[in-house]
Amino acid sequence: MRGAIVFSGSSHPALVDGICDRLGSKRGSASLGKFANGETSVSIHTSIRDKDVFIVQSGCEKINDAVMELLIMISACKGGSARSITAVMPYFPYSRQSKKKQHRGAITARMVANLLHIAGVNHVITIDLHASQMQGFFKCPVDNLVAExxxxxxxxxxxxxxxxxxxxxxxxxxxxxxxxxxxxxxxxxxxxxxxxxRAATAVHWNESAMFEQLRLDGTYETRGLVEAALDADVHITPINSPSLNPRTDIGKPRLRSRAQSNPLSRRANGESQASPLSKSMRASSIVEVEKPETTVEPRKENTEPGDDREESESADEYNDERARDVIHGRLVQGHIVDEDHPSPAMSAVSTSTWRNRPPSDGDNDVPDHMMSSFMSTASSLHQNHHSEHALGGTVDAAxxxxxxxxxxxxxxxxxxxxxxxxxxxxxxxxxxxxxxxxxxxxxxxxxxxxxxxxxxxxxxxxxxxxxxxxxxxxxxxxxxxxxxxxxxxxxxxxxxxxxxxxxxxxxGVDTLLAEAIRRNHHGESMSQLFMHYD
Missing domain, CATH: 3.40.50.2020 (Rossmann fold)
Structure with a gap:
C-alpha cells in the first residue's frame, strides 16, 4: 500500500501485525519508551513526509499510558509533515464516561476527543462505541465500525x-x-x-416484626385496622396487588381506610394520642377489606344483543398469549434463588432486632396477603427516600x-x-x-x-x-x-x-480494520463493512 504507513502503539502489537500482514506491508519503525520518572518517550524513525499515517492504539489495561502515548505519536507525526493522521482505536478509552452522571462529574469521553483534535488527528476509526452519539464529540470524521x-x-x-x-x-x-x-x-x-x-418479601412473619419494619410503635390507627381485620377474618389485599381483577370483583363491597397526615407534629407538641402514618407512607398503605361471603350482583342495563359480543371481545384483550413469555425471578447476590429462599433483608432484621424478643405463637402471625400490603408501604418509604437522582428523574432512569x-x-x-x-x-x-x-x-x-x-x-x-x-x-x-x-x-x-x-x-478483527484502512487510504466507501454476508 503505497503512500501509507501503519504505526503500532504498545497496547496491542499482535493486532497490528495481523493488520500489516493483510495489507501486505510492514509497520513503521518507531521507538516507544519511558524516562526514569515515568514520562512517555516516542521517536519516529521512518520518513512520513506527505504520507497517510495510521496509528493503531487500542485501550488496554494501562489505559492512561496508552492515551498519552497515542497523543505524543500523533503530535510527532504532525511535526514530521504527514499528509493525514488517522487514529485507529478499536476500543475507545473512557467510552463509558460519555455522559454526566453527577453535578460535578466529567464527560471524560468528550475530553479525550478534544485531546485528539488538539494533538492533530484528522480521522478516527473505532469499533462499537459504547454510545453512538459519541461521534458528535469529535471535530473530525469518525468511522464507527461494528463487529456484528x-x-x-x-x-x-x-x-x-x-x-x-x-x-x-x-x-x-x-x-x-x-x-x-x-x-x-x-x-x-x-x-x-x-x-x-423492590422490597424483599417474607413468609409467616409475626405482627410485631411487621410493625418494627414499618417503624411503627404499635399505637397507630393502622394497628387497630389490622386487629379488626384479624378478628373479622376478612381478606386484606393491597390496591396494587395483581390478585385484584377489576372485572371479576365488580359488585364486591370494599372498605377503604386512609391514615391522617402530619405524623410528626403531635409528637413534637408532646401529645399522647396516636400519631398517624406519614404522607409518603399513607400514599401506598391504602388497603381494601373485602368480605368473601358478601357479594352484590352488578346492575344490568337494557342492552342490545350485540353488546354481549362487544363485552366478550373486550375481555379477550386481557388474555394475551404473550403474557406467558414474561417470567419473574429472585436474585440474591447475583444468583437465582427459589421462592422459599429467605430474603437477606428479612434475615438481617430477624437476627439483629428480634434477638431479645420472646417467640410468638403461630396464631399471631400475619397472613402473607396482609404482609405484602404493609411491605409495599415500607417499599414506598424506601423509594421516596432514595429515588431522587442528582440530575433529576428516578434511580432506574439513571x-x-x-x-x-x-x-x-x-x-x-x-x-x-x-x-x-x-x-x-x-x-x-x-x-x-x-x-x-x-x-x-x-x-x-x-x-x-x-x-x-x-x-x-x-x-x-x-x-x-x-x-x-x-x-x-x-x-x-x-x-x-x-x-x-x-x-x-x-x-x-x-x-x-x-x-x-x-x-x-x-x-479476530484484523481483516476488518485492514480493509477499513485500505478503503480510507484510497478514498473508497465504508458501507460494505457494515453488511452481512452468509
Whole structure:
C-alpha cells in the first residue's frame, strides 16, 4: 500500500501485525519508551513526509499510558509533515464516561476527543462505541465500525441450531444492539430487566416484626385496622396487588381506610394520642377489606344483543398469549434463588432486632396477603427516600451498569429479575458491547436457563475487558456454554489462562480494520463493512 504507513502503539502489537500482514506491508519503525520518572518517550524513525499515517492504539489495561502515548505519536507525526493522521482505536478509552452522571462529574469521553483534535488527528476509526452519539464529540470524521457481522458469521458456522435461537439483552440499555443482531439473523429477541428498588418479601412473619419494619410503635390507627381485620377474618389485599381483577370483583363491597397526615407534629407538641402514618407512607398503605361471603350482583342495563359480543371481545384483550413469555425471578447476590429462599433483608432484621424478643405463637402471625400490603408501604418509604437522582428523574432512569453490578454483589439486597421472551428449549445469545464484570452476565444466564428453560447460553460482546476475576467466574458458571469476544481489546495471556473448559472464543478483527484502512487510504466507501454476508 503505497503512500501509507501503519504505526503500532504498545497496547496491542499482535493486532497490528495481523493488520500489516493483510495489507501486505510492514509497520513503521518507531521507538516507544519511558524516562526514569515515568514520562512517555516516542521517536519516529521512518520518513512520513506527505504520507497517510495510521496509528493503531487500542485501550488496554494501562489505559492512561496508552492515551498519552497515542497523543505524543500523533503530535510527532504532525511535526514530521504527514499528509493525514488517522487514529485507529478499536476500543475507545473512557467510552463509558460519555455522559454526566453527577453535578460535578466529567464527560471524560468528550475530553479525550478534544485531546485528539488538539494533538492533530484528522480521522478516527473505532469499533462499537459504547454510545453512538459519541461521534458528535469529535471535530473530525469518525468511522464507527461494528463487529456484528463477525459475530453473526461465527453464529452461523459454530452453532448448529442457531435458527431456533433467541437473542437476549441483559439490560434495557442494550435493546437496540440486540434487535439489530436479531433482525440480521431473522431471530426472535428478549429482554432481561432487574428492579433493585423492590422490597424483599417474607413468609409467616409475626405482627410485631411487621410493625418494627414499618417503624411503627404499635399505637397507630393502622394497628387497630389490622386487629379488626384479624378478628373479622376478612381478606386484606393491597390496591396494587395483581390478585385484584377489576372485572371479576365488580359488585364486591370494599372498605377503604386512609391514615391522617402530619405524623410528626403531635409528637413534637408532646401529645399522647396516636400519631398517624406519614404522607409518603399513607400514599401506598391504602388497603381494601373485602368480605368473601358478601357479594352484590352488578346492575344490568337494557342492552342490545350485540353488546354481549362487544363485552366478550373486550375481555379477550386481557388474555394475551404473550403474557406467558414474561417470567419473574429472585436474585440474591447475583444468583437465582427459589421462592422459599429467605430474603437477606428479612434475615438481617430477624437476627439483629428480634434477638431479645420472646417467640410468638403461630396464631399471631400475619397472613402473607396482609404482609405484602404493609411491605409495599415500607417499599414506598424506601423509594421516596432514595429515588431522587442528582440530575433529576428516578434511580432506574439513571442506573448504570456499574450500579447494577454493585446491587447484584450486595449481600443485603434482593433483586427482582424479569425475563420477557420465550426461550424455552432454545439456545440463547446474550449480547452486549463489552464484558467487564461478571455479575449481570451470570444473573442473565441463570435467569434464561433456570427460569426460562434455555438449552444453551452464549455470552457475546465486542470488547472483552474482563476486569478482576470476571473471566474466571464466568467460565465457572454452569449456565454459560461459550464466551465470545473479539480481539479489539487486548486480552493478556494470564487472563486467557483463567478461562476453563475452552469456553473463551476470540474472534479476530484484523481483516476488518485492514480493509477499513485500505478503503480510507484510497478514498473508497465504508458501507460494505457494515453488511452481512452468509
Amino acid at each position: 457481522p463477525l459475530l453473526a458469521r461465527w453464529i452461523r458456522v459454530n452453532v448448529p441450531n442457531w435458527k431456533q435461537a433467541v437473542v437476549v439483552s441483559k439490560n434495557p440499555g442494550g435493546t437496540k444492539r440486540v434487535t439489530s443482531l436479531a433482525d440480521a439473523l431473522k431471530l426472535s429477541f428478549g429482554i432481561i430487566t432487574t428492579d433493585r428498588r 442506573a448504570s451498569s456499574e450500579e447494577e453490578e454493585e446491587d447484584l454483589k450486595n449481600p443485603d439486597l434482593e433483586t427482582m429479575v424479569t425475563l420477557v421472551g420465550n426461550v424455552k428449549d432454545r439456545p440463547v445469545f446474550i449480547v452486549d458491547d463489552m464484558i467487564d464484570k461478571s455479575g449481570s452476565w451470570i444473573a442473565a444466564a441463570e435467569t434464561v436457563v433456570k427460569r426460562g428453560g434455555a438449552t444453551q447460553v452464549y455470552c457475546m460482546a465486542t470488547h472483552g475487558l474482563f476486569g478482576g476475576d470476571c473471566l474466571e467466574e464466568m467460565s465457572e458458571c454452569e449456565c454459560i456454554d461459550k464466551i465470545v469476544v473479539t480481539n479489539a481489546f487486548p486480552i493478556p495471556e494470564y487472563k486467557q489462562a483463567q478461562a476453563k473448559n475452552n469456553k473463551l472464543v476470540v474472534i
